[in-house]
Amino acid sequence: MSGEEEGCWSTVGRDEAQKAQILNIGTGCEMFGITSHELAHALGLFHEQSRYDRSNYVQIIKSRIAQKNFYDFAVVGMKNMDTYGQKYDIGSVMHYRPTEFSIDGGNTIVAKDISMQNTMGQFRGPSFLDVAKINRHYDCSTNCKNTIKCVNGGYQHPRNCNVCVCPPGYGGKDCTGIESSNPVKCNGILNAGEIQRKFTINMKPKSFVNGVRKCNYHIKAPAGKRIVVIVDSVIGNCVQGCYEEGVELKMYDDKTVTGARFCCKLQKPQTLISQGNTVPVMVVAGKAQAFVQLRYSYVDHPQNRSPKDGNVTSTNLNPLILEKYLDDSVDSEAIRQEFLVFNLFLQHRKHRWFQIPTEDVNQEDFETLVRREFMDDNSIDI
Template sequence: MYIPYPCQYLYLLENPALFEGDVMLKKVQWKHVLEDAYEELLEAEGKLNRTRVKRSILRKPDFTWKMPIPYFIETNVDKNLVRTSLQVIMQYTCVTFKEEKVKISNKAGLNIYKGEGCWSYIGRIYEKKPQKVSIGAGCSYQGIIQHEISHALGMEHEQSRPDRDKFLTINAKNIKDGTEAQFTRSSISDVNSFSIAYDYASVMHYDQFAFSSNNQKTMVPKMVEYDSTIGQYRRLSFTDVRLINQYYCQNRCNPKITNCQQNGYQDPKNCKVCRCPWGLEGKLCNVVKKTKFKCGSNELSATTTTKSLIKQGNVDCHFRIKAPMGSLIKINLINVVTQRFLPCWTGQGLSIKFRSTLAVGGAMYCGNYKNKTITTQSNFALIHYPGGSKNFGFQITYHSVKK
């Protein structure tokens, strides 16, 4: 079954009347956004040499959330799905929520209702009254609910980061007239990413066709390997969870663990162990994730001699390839056959993590691929093959190359 692109539900986050499609702003914030977008346009056309710093629009919420965060779900919203979505956030972070039996009116909290589309404010905006989160028609997906709740916790869109131009090309000619402000880039003074790397697999990242006027791409990854990755609305990524933990949970653990490996970090839910990037496990994240399937050796060594890795059928397997220090790994995708999806969600297709940090999501391959080449940015690579059918499989070759 081929899921054609663009999927209908992706447009639910593209309300042109809202900032970046799903963020509710105050009037003064909208004024600043439009002025900055106009100046960015003039600057791009060479008509303005910007000297002033962009205004701080969304840098900090007006007030800080206190735990547990009260929430109320109106009757026409899928209550079980909302509860499940919030439970995942509570499972992986120190953030807690408490469901109220009646609509919140006289204290801070979240009233979750079926409004027009999917949207939220960013961060806590009121001291003594609630704010709305809209889960409208078609928004009942766990990833979309977590996307909007993450906004309420203070998270912005990944494609709005100050460093996004290092990772994305914005195709202005394909953007709908009047929606150019939706692609405003935040300034460094606006956000705190806690030195977490840009993640194409973030649930906060829009898809390639967002606000397109002609069904052509408005955003293109500069790392071409991630062409099918952006637009993940299935679940929070490892870096999404880490960002929430960095903001809300920094003071939970004492003493600190500083020897987590492979970009893991101290787990605020269990301070004695590390929270590991997907595909790794163990107290210090130094073990490849094991499954119930017979996958063979999952620790592979890349040398100058070309080696092969082949898997076929409905097995779920993780592999780590390691080259000597000072070397990189060249991976050739000889053949990949998985179910075709676009975007290719984590857990649906072959995933290859090849960047300098293994914390970010991998390049995703859903469908049929032949003769593609990836060169890692470090001496490690993580591969996940989720199986799914006896007819699926992959074949790659790999060897070490000089840095």
């Protein structure tokens, strides 16, 4: 590992032409998410949006990319990449940000499930699937003589063979429980009903924090039901990837993939519907405030509806934001403005990170308004 050259870079996997594997972490590359990104390259991971199945999950807006940078969005074929059967993860630390290599500050990558747009480009560090893929590639499980059962996509810990490595939001010996929280009281099950219920978490600013503060809840519904979550308000640190203060909701049945994240001021409530009957909700904060107000209820799963309930199509089985639809106008100015929350530019092939601030918001007035409108007896105030 070296910092003698400019930029943050590494070859993908072992380069047999070199006597040593060079991993350069230049000035400005010290953030853990960036260094782990380059280390993952050295261990063999390509960029996530280079996967051969990416067109099922994201759309590349070529009109916003200079031709000289088309190479950076090239797809790696099946013969040269093994996904080990893992799902595409928009929250991977190997995924480009929405505005990567943009010539005008607009989005160059748009999620086809639009609720996942703000999950893209996080710098917190490797996602669950990033680490799982590396463990699978290097066959770390062979360290364990006996196997144990792990559920919800967890896998046996290669250095502590009696426990499982669980996806975020899940915990316990076999990943059947809820991930422990910090503080511990901010944790539990929220039982959904047919009537909407309101829930608020307010993690106050702290001058001193020992590690990351995290609240973990599971919204539960009866078997055969789907959960509707309406995110009414969020106060967080508005950055691409929402990897600092904010909320994450796992709406897919596959709980190994990173969920839908929100960390920016909402122009209007956002409504999502789950694939199954469990939705892990994770609220994360450092020293700054994280405030989330949401409503939740359940509805019948389309497969369980009678014909009189209306038309049911296969598209109804996917998580979605009910008020938003992605169509052929994805390159429009409206979409550009909606997701232009915190533009970061990557200059040249070697990574140089720049930051453009968002429009100033009177945070104090906004917080007062939110607390007056939404705080109630069901709130968690910590």
